[in-house]
Amino acid sequence: MTxxxxxxxxxxxxxxxxxxxxxxxxxxxxxxSNLLSNGLPPFLEPLIFLAGIGLGLGKYxxxxxxVPYVGFLAMGLPITTAMMTASFECTFGxxxxxxxxxxxxxxxxxxxxxxNLIIGEMLWAGTKGFFFAFAVVVVAVPFGIIxxxxxxxxxxxxxxxxxMFASLSLLVTSFVKTISFFNFYFTGFLSPMFFLSGVVFPxxxxxQPLRYAAEALPLTHPVRLARALCLGELRVALLFDVLYIxxxxxxxxxxxxxxLRGRLID
Numbered sequence: 001m002t003x004x005x006x007x008x009x010x011x012x013x014x015x016x017x018x019x020x021x022x023x024x025x026x027x028x029x030x031x032x033s034n035l036l037s038n039g040l041p042p043f044l045e046p047l048i049f050l051a052g053i054g055l056g057l058g059k060y061x062x063x064x065x066x067v068p069y070v071g072f073l074a075m076g077l078p079i080t081t082a083m084m085t086a087s088f089e090c091t092f093g094x095x096x097x098x099x100x101x102x103x104x105x106x107x108x109x110x111x112x113x114x115x116n117l118i119i120g121e122m123l124w125a126g127t128k129g130f131f132f133a134f135a136v137v138v139v140a141v142p143f144g145i146i147x148x149x150x151x152x153x154x155x156x157x158x159x160x161x162x163x164m165f166a167s168l169s170l171l172v173t174s175f176v177k178t179i180s181f182f183n184f185y186f187t188g189f190l191s192p193m194f195f196l197s198g199v200v201f202p203x204x205x206x207x208q209p210l211r212y213a214a215e216a217l218p219l220t221h222p223v224r225l226a227r228a229l230c231l232g233e234l235r236v237a238l239l240f241d242v243l244y245i246x247x248x249x250x251x252x253x254x255x256x257x258x259x260l261r262g263r264l265i266d
Contacts, residue, residue, distance in 0.1 A: 013111045023112065023120025024127065031128075042085075042135035046077055050140065064202055067231070071145040075154075075227045076199035078136040078146075082129030082158035083165045083219055087190060089125045090169035091182045099179075104264055114261045122166040122253065129162020130155045150230040157226040160245055164218055167252035174259035193219045198227075221245050 014022070031038050050070060061069040097103040107117055134155040140146040146154070172185050194200070196210065197219035203211055214220050221241035228238055 016116070019112055019116040020120045020123060022110075023107065023117055024124050026107070027121075027124040028127075042081070042132045043139055046074075046081065046136040046139045049077065050074060050143075050145070061201075068145070071147075072227075073200065074136070074140045074145040075151075075230045076223045077140075078133035078154045078158050079161050079223045079226050080194055080199055080219065081132045081136050082161040082222075083190065085128045085132045086125040086162035086165040087169045087186070089128055090121060090166045091173050091176075091185065092179065094121065094170060094173045095176060095179055095182070098173075098264070108264065114264050115257055117264070118170060118257050118260055119253075121170065122163055125166035125169075126159045126162035129165075130159040133158025133161075147230055147232075150232055153229045154226050157222050157229070160249075161219075161222040163249050164222065164245060164252075167249050167256050168218065170256035171252050171259060174256060174263055193217050196220075198223045218244075218248055221248075 013019075050073070053073070057069060057073075063069055064072050067075075104117060108114065137146055137151050137154050141148060141151055169185075172182075176182060196206070196214050197203070197217050198214070199219070203214045203220060203224075206214060221244045225238055225241045225245075228234060
């Protein structure tokens with residue numbers, strides 16, 4: 001990205017949108033350079049998961065209410081997929097770019113601020129969340145286990161989920177000094193959350209203390225929102241989920257910016 005000069009000879013920096021786009025575009029080009037290996041697994045993984053887990057358990061857990069179990073599981077799977085891809089992108093990917101590849105050193109030499117860089121990272125993670133959620137929907141819709149037209153909105157919830165877990169993962173990355181410490185984050189936090197956030201079974205089936213804990217977990221809210229949109233069961237209570245998601249992105253995004261600014265400048 002280059003700067004230009006206006007008619008008075010004063011250097012004019014690119015607009016904010018162009019700076020954010022340049023970060024996003026850089027990551028997109030890297031991802032596109034190995035398109036087959038990067039783009040095919042998002043379509044294969046949900047097919048394997050739904051066949052192995054959904055159809056197998058579906059024989060023993062036929063339905064939750066009026067929703068077949070495999071459909072119940074499928075409506076949450078795009079969101080968990082978005083969570084995991086954004087988390088990988090902004091933990092291992094970001095750490096490697098900081099410590100080993102020194103990618104950000106070169107990017108900050110351009111007319112980019114640390115804020116531009118981190119927000120661009122979050123937008124790219126959100127985009128991957130959208131794409132991976134879209135892949136799950138494409139696989140599930142032909143089998144009739146994600147209903148239309150609500151299922152078409154699910155990738156957009158995947159984008160928002162990507163932003164959520166990008167902000168959280170970037171904050172975690174700002175504290176990590178050794179790459180192996182990310183195992184605690186994935187094994188100790190993200191994996192248990194998969195089972196407690198209404199993906200595998202309804203939150204209402206949990207014991208009362210765990211229900212309160214589930215409401216505090218970030219995955220619960222986009223999963224509930226996505227499933228409600230798929231089923232066309234919109235209700236006022238979903239505004240709480242929207243407020244939670246908005247506040248989560250703002251808070252953890254701010255903390256990640258603050259922490260990483262010091263690390264990248266130092």
